[in-house]
Amino acid sequence: MSKVSKTDWDRLAAQGDQDIDKSDIPELGEDFFRQADLRVPVKQAVTIRLDADVLTWFKAQGSGYQTRINQLLRQYMQAHQR
Template identity: 65%
Template sequence: MSKATKTDWKRLESMPDSSIDTSEMPELGDDFFQRAELHTPPKQAVTMRLDADVLAWFKEQGQGYQTRINKLLRAYMLAQQKQHS
């Protein structure tokens, strides 16, 4: 079940950034970024069988093909979770 909102997303998407009121959001200073920590989900090595042409296509895109495959799988997972929540 998706939650309905009253937000006009199409209008917001078409607005230039300069017309967004950020007066209630303080700027993040250097101190914030000096203390900030990056947390990424742990990776797990797996063996999986992919169609040869699919794997070849990802490899043709250059270095980082495994990361791109992971991002696509994560996007699919999140979409499925959202659809079923």
């Protein structure tokens, strides 16, 4: 049984940023950014053996291929933790 979205995607795609109702979203002021704590995930360099065609495909997608591989591995990990 597939769910059908009730969202009007065509209307949303045609909508400009100025048309979005942000009245219930408070502005982030200087205090927020002064107290903000930037947390960058710790990366660890590893050596991994990948099939040549897999690596070629990822590299062909452009720069950031290692980040995309990491994102896919994270999604796989999270899916199997549930």
